Amino acid sequence: MAGGVSSVEVVKDGATGLEKLVLREAHGCSVQVFLYGGQVIFWENEYREQLLFVSRKAYFKPPKAIRGGIQICFPQFGNHGVLEQHGFARNRLWSVDETPPPFPATTSNCHIDLILKQSPEDLKIWPNSFEFRLRVALSPTGDLMLTSRIKNTNADGKPFKFGFSYNTYFSVSDISEVRVEGLETLDYIDNLQCGKRCTEQGDAVVFESEAEKVYLSAPPKIVIIDHDKKRTFELRKEGLPDVVVWNPWDRKAKTILDFGEEEYKCMLCVGAANAEKPITLRPGEEWQGRQEISVVPSSYSSGQWDPEIIHRIQDI
Template sequence: MAAPSRCNHLIMFDSSLMIYLYGGQVIFWENDYQEQFLFVSRKASFKPPKAIRGGIHICFPQFGSHGLLEQHGFARNRIWSVDENPPPFPATTSNCHIDLILKQSLEDLKIWPHRYEFRLRVALSPTGDLMLTSRIKNINEDGKPFKFRFSYQTYFLVSDISEVRVEGLETLDYLDNLQNGERRTEQGDTVVFESEVDKVYLSAPPKIVIIDHDKKRTFELRKEGLPDVVVWNPWDKRAKTIPDFGEEEYRCMLCVGAAQVEKPITFRPGEEWQSRQEISVVPSSYSSGHPDPEIVHRI
């Protein structure tokens, strides 16, 4: 697959990232053993207007398909810029980061008539954790508020979806997008995968874990400012209908991301909204958020 030339890298002694300006999208995240943590389809297109199938999508100003906007909004298929002079961000554990910015174009104003500044900081911690911080400011000059929905749609690379489970979502209510958004309650002790899944879990805890038994690896996802969690896998039949997705690739990926879907965010001109998603990789068997006591280091 041909990738665009406009990309940026973050490199720490034990981890590296690749971020594309197209979509403001993290595509590659690996450790010093060249183990890749994010899924990217072999059929992904890196050319506008399609979003890149994989990595971490920035879904804004909507999640899903509504009205004139593209599915999951336009942020994931616009060209972002490097923000050379960002305002101060909250203190982090690393100064290894890149700042991006997205502003509305004249074409965007025709389909979503609001002015904004979207700043995104992508950072690596000294231990290799991946951190994304978003700041969206309403700069409307007409005094009008605007509302939006948001998600960090994260494509995790897994060994075999049938051997993966997610903990932290049990007993929660969720919106089932396979049943027209019907509200249901998770019944299992843990979330496992045996068929197509497209759910939005509501009022989720600040930390959830994705456990990959075959790789003996766990992703720990922490979130701030985002109450919901999106979970998606197309399974076999749906995968065959997606042009930029391999028929068997559903076996090695799982989308999980912090989100604000059920209730849109609304704020007035001059106000700013902020969210954060942080992911750690723990080389252990994980249960209910507690790592194997004999393996306490992180990749």
């Protein structure tokens, strides 16, 4: 699972009793992945700063998904038909994949492989056989990489359709001071307006009220700028055309049982997704989607990037 000076260990979480895998890199970066939900919950940099948001009111037991980290939304994004919201993958118990197939070349030796297959209960509500393989990797510089591979294993020759999202809860200093760049001029679906299709008018996405949007055909790279923390998240994606953006703001936050009333101020959910047009897989076919996040220090003032940051982003 690991090589060099990095390490991967399986432990039981003392606070929740759930089994998790802990990835550590030599420079002090670490990631914790819970088998429940196949979910990255903690991602810390070398200064032991938590980069992901997890609600202090989050449930860590079935049947609720864990509120925070990176949720795996499959086989749907949203709330449609008989399936629970965002599908069932985020509240199922995954297993360590002992014999994963070859993955694309990666710069990281520090990784874990998980697998999820349909249960008898899942077949009753979504009658399809599948293999969902997830690799979580931590690079030597602390970048967090998630690669999903979903295969149709139906024996009856039947194709299936699915939606997907990496619902990623970022920890931010103050939501009012955060900007998302790379989504300007794009069309988006506004779920607060009954799925109305709109066009982003601003030169960046900023937050002054509740937001629940799906940006369509987004570029492969966007950035999330946290002015107060002088920190920029760079999110890169492959195989996932859309980007989901969500913050419940004050009124909605008060209605969410596993979310603190004031916590909307210190989080922003942004994730690579395939939300608008379902993916179709025939038996034997496999789909792959990838999200990679890195963190760079930034100084941001009056709408101007540091030249050093611009140079780094253009080189990616």
